[in-house]
Amino acid sequence: MKGSTLAMNKNKFVYTAFLAIAFAATFSACKDKRSTGLEYARNMYDPIAYNPDQPNKNFKDGKTAQLPPAHTKPVGFTEYDEYPNTKEGYEAAGVSMVNPLPVDTVNLAQGKHLFTVFCSPCHGEKGDGQGHLVKIEKFSGVPAYQTGASSRGGNMVDLTAGKIYHTITYGVNNMGSHASQISPTDRWKVVMYVQQLQKGQ
Structure with missing residues (x-):
């Protein structure tokens, strides 16, 4: 009890x-x-690292986002200085640059994938200049690789690997540079696939 x-x-x-x-x-x-x-667990919400736009007392200027040290390059970065973004640079690239990658099924398949993601919205999946953005926005001037004329002179079908690479790197007319989106090696894969489209394949 x-x-x-x-x-x-x-x-x-x-x-x-x-x-x-x-x-x-x-x-x-x-x-x-x-x-x-x-x-x-508040620490799960608040990041330990600083945000780029956040003040930072660890640096003299009080900013988190700092310029990289002089004469340094990001990992995997390849400079493209020998062919400047000029008409002369474009022509020189067309004569001197050669695709260093072997033409095989793997590189072509990857080139096709990259082309579909980055290029086909304007150039069309067949390279006919009739991508869905062209149809939606109703803007013209995207030439077909097989029959179009280049705005820099000559026919699109005759563009060399170097000229295509130069254009992907710097852009031309309404096409912006794709250097930040596509690595140098992948640019060559796109070039390889574009040259297949030039042949109508």
């Missing part, structure tokens, strides 16, 4: 303590309308 009374008292005490804690938590959460209450 004495043990059961003690157990009942203990249960009442635990129940009363639980109610008191719940009431206090509810009351404290409700008293400030702007409060979001308690948050579990």
Whole structure:
């Protein structure tokens, strides 16, 4: 009898303590309308690293986003300085640059995929200049690789690998540069596939 009374008292005490804690938590959460209450694992929401636009006391200028040190290059970055973005650079690239990749099924398949993602919205999947953006936006001037004329002179079908690579790198007319989206090696794969489209394949 004495043990059961003690157990009942203990249960009442635990129940009363639980109610008191719940009431206090509810009351404290409700008293400030702007409060979001308690948050579990706040460090999961707040990043440890600085955001690029955030002030940063670790640098003299107080900015997080810093310019890279002089004369450094990102990993995997290949400069394309020998053929500048000029008519002369374009012509020189057309004469001197040769695709270093072997023409095989793997490179062609990857070139086709890259072309479909980056180029076909304007140039069309067949290279006919009738991509879906051309049809939606109703803008003209995207030449067909098989029959079109190049805005720089000559026919699209006669463009060399170097000229195509130069154009992908720098862009021309309404076409912007794709140097930041497509790596140098992948550009050559796109060139390879474009040359297949020039043949009507």
